Amino acid sequence: xxxxxxxxxxxxxxxxxxxxxxxxxxxxxxxxxxxxxxxxxxxxxxxxxxxxxxxxxxxxxxxxxxxxxxxxxxxxxxxxxxxxxxxxxxxxxxxxxxxxxxxxxxxxxxxxxxxxxxxxxxxxxxxxxxxxxxxxxxxxxxxxxxxxxxxxxxxxxxxxxxxxxxxxxxxxxxxxxxxxxxxxxxxxxxxxxxxxxxxxxxxxxxxxxxxxxxxxxxxxxxxxxxxxxxxxxxxxxxxxxxxxx
Numbered sequence: 730x731x732x733x734x735x736x737x738x739x740x741x742x743x744x745x746x747x748x749x750x751x752x753x754x755x756x757x758x759x760x761x762x763x764x765x766x767x768x769x770x771x772x773x774x775x776x777x778x779x780x781x782x783x784x785x786x787x788x789x790x791x792x793x794x795x796x797x798x799x800x801x802x803x804x805x806x807x808x809x810x811x812x813x814x815x816x817x818x819x820x821x822x823x824x825x826x827x828x829x830x831x832x833x834x835x836x837x838x839x840x841x842x843x844x845x846x847x848x849x850x851x852x853x854x855x856x857x858x859x860x861x862x863x864x865x866x867x868x869x870x871x872x873x874x875x876x877x878x879x880x881x882x883x884x885x886x887x888x889x890x891x892x893x894x895x896x897x898x899x900x901x902x903x904x905x906x907x908x909x910x911x912x913x914x915x916x917x918x919x920x921x922x923x924x925x926x927x928x929x930x931x932x933x934x935x936x937x938x939x940x941x942x943x944x945x946x947x948x949x950x951x952x953x954x955x956x957x958x959x960x961x962x963x964x965x966x967x968x969x970x971x972x973x974x
Contacts, residue, residue, distance in 0.1 A: 733799075735801060735817045735818075735838070735840055736840065736861065738770070738799070738800070738801050738817075739771075739801065739818075739840055739861060739862060739896055740896055741770070742770035742771050742801065742896065742918060743770060743917070743918050743919070743939070743942045743943075743946065744768055744769050744770050744771075744918070744919060744921070744935065744938055744939055744942065745769070745770065745771040745773065745803075745898055745900075745918065745919065745920040745921070746764055746769045746771065746772050746773070746920070746921060746922070746925055746926075746935070747772075747773045747774075747775045747805075747873075747920060747921075747922045748760070748761075748764075748772065748773070748774065748775070748922070748925075748926050749774070749775065749776040749778070749926070750774065750776045750779055750783065750784070750787040751926075752776075752778075752779065752783075757787060757790050757791070758790050758793075758794065760926075760931055761790065761791055761794040761795075762794050762797075762798075763930075763931040763932040763935075764925055764931045764932065764935045765794055765795070765797075765798040765800055765935075766798070766932055766935075767925075767931065767932040767933065767934065767935025767936040767939065768935045768936055768938070768939030768940075769800065769925070769935050769939075770800055770801065771800060771801040771802075771803055771818065772791050772794070772795060772800065772801075772802060772803065773802075773803035773804070773805055773818070773820060774787055774788055774791055774802075774803075774804065774805065775805040775873075781810060784810055784814075785810065785813055785814055788802065788804065788810070788814040788816065789814070792814065792815065792816070795817075801817040801818055801840075802814070802816045802817050802818065803816060803817065803818035803819070803820050803842070804816040804818065804819050804820070805820050806820070806821065806822065806825050806826075807819075807826075808826055808830070808831045808834040808835055809834070811835060811839060812834060812835055812839075816839065817839065817840060818839065818840045818841070818842060818861075819831055819835060819839055819840070819841050819842070820841075820842040820843075820844070820864075821841060821842065821843055821844070822843075822844045823843075823844060823845075823846070823850060828841060828843070828857060828858075828859040828860055829859060831859075832859045840861040840862065841859060841860055841861050842860070842861060842862045842863060842864065843857070843860050843862075843863045843864070844863070844864050844866075844900075845863050845864060845865050845866075845884075845888075846865075846866070846867075846877070846878075846880060846884075847880065847884070848884065848887045851863065851865055851884065851887060851888050851891070851897075852891070854897075855888075855891055855893040855894075855895065855897075856893075860895070861895060861896070862895055862896040862897060862898065863888075863893075863895070863897050863898075864897065864898045864899070864900045864920055865880075865884045865885055865887075865888045865897065865898070865899055865900065865916075866879070866880070866884065866885075866899055866900035866901035866920075867879045867880075867900060867901020867902060868880075868881055868882060868884075868885060868899055868900065868901040868902055868903060868907075868911060869881070869901055869902025869903075869907070870901075870902065871901050871902050871922070873922055879901060879902070882910065882911070882914040885899045885911060885914040885915060885916050886914050886915055888915070888916075889914065889915025889916065890915070896917075896918060897916075897917070897918065898916070898918040898919055898920045899911050899914075899916035899918070899919050899920070900919070900920035901920075903919050903920070903921050903924065904921065904923070904924035905924065905934070905937055905938060905941070908938060908941050908942070909941065909945070912941070912942065912945045912946065917946050918942075919938070919942070921938065924938065925938075
């Protein structure tokens, strides 16, 4: 069987984790290994408080962990860092480097993702040349993006209704409690932060999220759903703001 490409792994991905470098804890390697064993498919380093040299050192740790587990490494914002770190993915916000410029730096093999906060941005990202995936959100307000309005589940539903050919993720305030509502709105994939980074047991937190997704999204198979059955009547689409990203 041929080795899956980065595009294959992106298409199969369901759980995307953003983490800082965990400088204060000093446990980045152990944390990454636990999260990946629990079912995380993609890890993005997002840490505005470190310099480029520190960022590259942290990315080396994450790259080693991703290679061991056959998962994808993402860099936030900076094409130069993504190139130096030999990352699989560069993720760009709406105000970051334009996609054509990033593609010129990185070449054809590095995957590029886009953040989308409005229906118009989703519509554009679903078809924009050079984009490999996009994220919709934040579903709920989060401290990682203070002051940014949350378009909520309506934007998730809009993206789902498009049935885009490229992968997409819901992001923003998603955790184990609100995940069923996000999946019910049509999201096939999610991005989380504190749902895993804030857990004392990252392996178990990742595994619980993964089980819920696999029990809900048809193309991931039913798996062992005994401990993750949704309540009668389906998930509550009015779930309150959670502790996740």
